[in-house]
Amino acid sequence: MKVNSKNDVLALAKAEQNARKKLRLLAVYHFLDGKNRTQIASMLVVSRRIVNEWIKRYLSFGLDGLESKKAKGREPYLNEIQKLKLAKFVEKQSVSATGGRLTGERIHRYIVDNFGVTYHPNSVYKLLESLGYSWITSRSKHPKQSQNNQETFKKVHPETILNTPFNVMPKDMDIWFQDEARFGQQNTTTRVWAKKGTRPRAVKQQQFEYAYLFGAVCPRNGRTEALITPYVNKEVMTLHMEQISKATPIGRHAVVIMDGAGWHTLDTVQPFDNVTLIKLPPYSPELNPIEQVWSWMRQHHLANKSFKGYDDIVNSCTKAWNCFISDTKRVIKMCTRAWASVGTN
Structure with a gap:
């Protein structure tokens, strides 16, 4: 022992800084100063038994x-193997197509039936x-959606080469994501912070005026292009493609990825030799990050x-879009x- x-x-x-440890150090100091343990206990206003313990440890x-x-703490009710089994059960139920939702009560019943352990309901969530795991909203998907088609589409390099001019190299391509959304008086409501026990009311109009926002984002550099119109058709789509064409620097080629809407046709990019159009797989909107922008x-x-x-x-959509694109880092990160x-840029 070092003295x-x-x-x-x-x-x-x-x-x-720790008050408890400070007391232990003071007890040792007084011990080294020649005080007996009864005196130390009296000076520090603690029991003689605890002073004996501190000196013994020193x-x-x-x-x-x-x-x-x-602190050792209480042993967990479930061992690691049981926790792994429970995790597999939750994973399986989260992607089940049978309907309903996996509640805490159902998980508690599974634990009791399979492991013979009873948890307090709040402890199940802990x-x-x-x-x-966390309680989150699931994302919807179309029943006809094909995961294999999506994975094939993500290997975008070969398809891009086949659909772009032969003289355009992958390193000179910029991928853009494009989509349009309808905003109007049949507007959505969303969650707000409010006092517990209350439910604030938000106006939900019944009129039918709308505007369509055409938006496109290039995640490589954060460039964006947008167009707001009262309707959608191929003429408007061609105007939007013209915006992207003009925004593409000389020597580079824009590869625009979009869904299969009826006005998303190849002839909308034919006037522009620096733009190529590629369609997403059917029923796969989640592959387009513009959905997150909306x-x-x-x-x-x-x-x-x-x-x-x-x-x-129009004014509200313009302000919302301009606020989104005001932070280039946000645009790049989200999209x-x-x-x-398709190449090294």
Whole structure:
């Protein structure tokens, strides 16, 4: 055992921020100063038994013996194998097509039936959180959606080469994501912060005026192009493709990825020799990050809002879009997809 000078121990006690450890250091200091254990207990207003324990730990292990012992805590109800089995059950139920939802009550029943362990209802949720699960809203998908088609589409490099001019190299291509959304008086409502026990009312109009926002994003550099119109057709789509064509620097080629809407046709890009159009697989809107942009605009600016008419809708959509694109880092982060790369830029 290393013997410390009483002055060293006193200096450590003065510098110690933990009140409990400070007491232990002061007890050792007084012990080294010649005080007996009864005197130390009286000076520090603690029991003689605890002073005996501190001095014993110091004499056996030095100053390391004065460190706080980590509480062992209660043994978990479920072992690691049981937790793994529970996790597989939750995973399976989260993608089940039988309908309904997996509730805490049902999980509790599964634990009781399979492991013979009873949890308090609140502890079930804490257990799920410790396993890495949270209560989140599921994403919808079309029943005809093909996962294989989506995975094939993500291997975008070969298809891009086949659909672009032979003289355009992959390193000179910029991938754009394009889509359009309808905003109007039949607006959405969204969650808001409010006092517990209340449910604030938001106006939901019954009129039918709308505007269509055509938006496109290039995640490589954060460039964006948008167009707001009262209707959708191939003529408007051609105008939007013209915007992208003009925004594409000389020497580069824009590969625009979009869904299969009726006005998303190849002739809308024929006037432009620096734009190629590629269609997403059917029923696969989640492959287009522009969908997240529409959601962001609604949540941050357009939901719970009453519009006076078409001009008000246009102005509100313009402000929402301009706010979104004002932060280039946000645009790039939200719209970048690892699979959407065709060369070294």
